[in-house]
Amino acid sequence: MAETAASPTSAKTNAEKNLAARVSPARQLAEEFAAGSLAGTVEISEVPFLTMVGLRTLAGSAAAERLAGVTGGLPAGSGAVAGSGDVSVLWLGPAEFLVVAPTEAHESLGGDLIPALRDALGSDAGQVVDLSANRTTFELTGPRARAVLEKGCSLDLHPRVFKAGTAFSTEIANIPAILWKTGDESFRIFPRASFAEFLGRWLLDAMREYASPEVP
Amino acid sequence: MLLIPCPNCGPRDETEFHYGGQAHVPYPENPSELTDTEWSRYLFYRENPKGIFAERWVHSTGCRQWFNMLRDTVSYDIKAIYPMGTPRPDSAGAPAAESGTASLAADSTTTGTDAPNIPGTSISHATAPEGATK
Numbered sequence: 001m002a003e004t005a006a007s008p009t010s011a012k013t014n015a016e017k018n019l020a021a022r023v024s025p026a027r028q029l030a031e032e033f034a035a036g037s038l039a040g041t042v043e044i045s046e047v048p049f050l051t052m053v054g055l056r057t058l059a060g061s062a063a064a065e066r067l068a069g070v071t072g073g074l075p076a077g078s079g080a081v082a083g084s085g086d087v088s089v090l091w092l093g094p095a096e097f098l099v100v101a102p103t104e105a106h107e108s109l110g111g112d113l114i115p116a117l118r119d120a121l122g123s124d125a126g127q128v129v130d131l132s133a134n135r136t137t138f139e140l141t142g143p144r145a146r147a148v149l150e151k152g153c154s155l156d157l158h159p160r161v162f163k164a165g166t167a168f169s170t171e172i173a174n175i176p177a178i179l180w181k182t183g184d185e186s187f188r189i190f191p192r193a194s195f196a197e198f199l200g201r202w203l204l205d206a207m208r209e210y211a212s213p214e215v216p
Numbered sequence: 217m218l219l220i221p222c223p224n225c226g227p228r229d230e231t232e233f234h235y236g237g238q239a240h241v242p243y244p245e246n247p248s249e250l251t252d253t254e255w256s257r258y259l260f261y262r263e264n265p266k267g268i269f270a271e272r273w274v275h276s277t278g279c280r281q282w283f284n285m286l287r288d289t290v291s292y293d294i295k296a297i298y299p300m301g302t303p304r305p306d307s308a309g310a311p312a313a314e315s316g317t318a319s320l321a322a323d324s325t326t327t328g329t330d331a332p333n334i335p336g337t338s339i340s341h342a343t344a345p346e347g348a349t350k
């Protein structure tokens with residue numbers, strides 16, 4: 001990613017070129033995702049290049065207060081999601097959080113989220129790390145989305161337990177992933193980039209049976 | 217498959233955790249003064265009880281935090297979950313007394329030799345070889 005720009009103008013051009021050349025971790029599955037999606041039943045797509053920032057800060061500290069001021073709050077415990085506007089903060093551990101924001105929030109596209117978080121932490125103990133390339137995002141939606149996930153996730157995904165607006169770091173198809181229920185029938189799944197193809201194909205396979213008429 | 221109650225996340229499948237071996241094995245106070253035999257005992261010798269065992273676990277694919285567990289190695293019953301750095305509860309799972317001299321010694325059902333671990337004085341005499349303070 002390092003650029004040796006001859007002049008500011010050529011740097012900008014190079015940056016734009018680099019962004020256009022980016023390949024998301026599940027790009028090679030895009031056509032299969034489209035073909036395997038079943039409108040009104042269960043659909044899958046990749047939401048590439050979301051901005052993700054790893055936060056480490058001790059709850060209750062002054063730095064945590066300042067970081068919460070930037071993100072619009074920090075989640076208090078397992079499952080909780082905080083944030084405001086299009087910035088969400090997922091609870092990963094007692095002192096570890098994942099900020100998820102739109103692509104445009106990234107520094108490389110002129111966004112000021114990450115610098116603002118860095119400034120908020122200052123020199124206090126903790127971390128603000130750009131993790132945007134660490135994971136990709138799958139969006140799984142539809143009335144059968146829960147049934148698909150239940151084939152490979154041992155959490156209780158029944159709506160009386162797993163509410164929209166909560167997220168858990170867990171295992172799906174035996175690989176570590178973060179599962180975020182964004183709506184009654186919609187989920188965001190964050191696999192690490194190197195697991196994206198495996199999980200994408202696993203989900204496609206799990207979705208396949210719903211293409212056939214239900215056997216009574 | 218064990219269902220392990222993570223103190224931060226609640227019950228999760230065993231596959232989300234990693235095992236950290238026997239709990240309450242303190243680093244020797246003066247490792248350079250140990251003989252090779254004593255050092256090897258610290259490094260490699262662990263209890264292997266038939267019954268209640270105090271062990272460390274980490275919730276690797278969840279909150280990534282370590283905790284201690286009392287587990288029955290025969291029945292796989294999880295008797296207690298307690299934070300790192302706190303004393304071993306009695307085998308019924310009741311929390312250990314915070315202080316005192318004899319209150320922790322009544323742990324007669326275990327075959328282990330874990331001495332009570334008092335916070336702040338983390339060297340237990342049972343696992344630190346005699347030569348540690350020679």
Ligand SMILES: [Zn+2]
Pocket residue numbers: 222223224225226275278279280281
């Ligand atoms: Zn946990």
